[in-house]
Amino acid sequence: MGSCISNEDCPNCKWEGCVVETYTNGHQWAFCERCGYAYNNGNGTEEGAEETKNPKGAWRIMIKGTGGKVGRITNLKEIQKGMKSFVKEEKDVEVCCYTFKKGKKWYVHDLLNNRKMLHSEWLLYIEALQELER
Numbered sequence: 001m002g003s004c005i006s007n008e009d010c011p012n013c014k015w016e017g018c019v020v021e022t023y024t025n026g027h028q029w030a031f032c033e034r035c036g037y038a039y040n041n042g043n044g045t046e047e048g049a050e051e052t053k054n055p056k057g058a059w060r061i062m063i064k065g066t067g068g069k070v071g072r073i074t075n076l077k078e079i080q081k082g083m084k085s086f087v088k089e090e091k092d093v094e095v096c097c098y099t100f101k102k103g104k105k106w107y108v109h110d111l112l113n114n115r116k117m118l119h120s121e122w123l124l125y126i127e128a129l130q131e132l133e134r
């Protein structure tokens with residue numbers, strides 16, 4: 001089967017960090033951690049493809065010592081509620097945030113530190129955090 005991984009600009013928000021994986025059997029999937037755009041053609045045909053139209057953003061949770069989880073937002077109020085109790089109840093939460101768009105720019109709401117920042121600033125923060133752990 002084999003696979004090739006390529007980074008292409010997100011078809012929705014044009015972010016260059018969108019992950020697109022194409023396998024030699026025709027299977028292709030994509031996920032954008034900025035806008036939540038997702039694509040999966042499952043069986044490798046265009047007919048079976050699932051695509052998220054008009055994504056509302058993405059959420060991310062990381063607990064110390066684990067890889068963390070990401071997903072797309074389907075209901076923002078539910079995500080906000082869930083994340084607030086998650087931060088209160090769980091120990092060792094390292095990252096708990098979601099993205100949102102305001103005007104033409106993408107922002108990140110960091111619930112752990114209760115602050116909002118530009119997505120580009122957020123990337124620098126995450127990079128520094130991961131650098132510390134190495």
Ligand SMILES: [Zn+2]
Pocket residue numbers: 010011012013014015018032033034035036037
């Ligand atoms: Zn995107």
